Amino acid sequence: MQRSRHHSLRSCASQRETKSFESIASGIEGAIQQGQQHFDETMAKFQAQSASLAELQRQQTRLEQQGLTVPLVNLTPKELADKTRQQITAQMLECSRSYAYHDTEISNRYYDRLEGQRN
Numbered sequence: 137m138q139r140s141r142h143h144s145l146r147s148c149a150s151q152r153e154t155k156s157f158e159s160i161a162s163g164i165e166g167a168i169q170q171g172q173q174h175f176d177e178t179m180a181k182f183q184a185q186s187a188s189l190a191e192l193q194r195q196q197t198r199l200e201q202q203g204l205t206v207p208l209v210n211l212t213p214k215e216l217a218d219k220t221r222q223q224i225t226a227q228m229l230e231c232s233r234s235y236a237y238h239d240t241e242i243s244n245r246y247y248d249r250l251e252g253q254r255n
Contacts, residue, residue: 211219
């Protein structure tokens with residue numbers, strides 16, 4: 137009888153221990169998943185920042201190529217205004233071409249979709 141009781145107590149303790157280990161494992165698994173999610177979010181932000189930095193560097197290079205390499209302190213206010221106006225105009229023309237292209241692409245897709253619905 138005492139053996140049976142000891143065996144029963146041992147079995148209950150083993151079950152409690154197993155549940156405890158399962159709970160710990162579940163917590164560790166959740167922490168790993170949360171860490172992986174945090175890592176993925178951080179890497180996505182890093183990639184976005186890298187893309188933004190690359191775009192800024194590209195814009196800086198373009199501006200330097202357009203002639204903004206003259207030190208601004210050597211320009212009169214009128215020269216500075218004229219140079220700024222020229223740079224803004226050049227940049228707006230470039231953006232305008234890009235916007236026109238994207239607008240055409242969007243309207244073509246929209247037209248194709250509407251035509252597809254009619255057929």
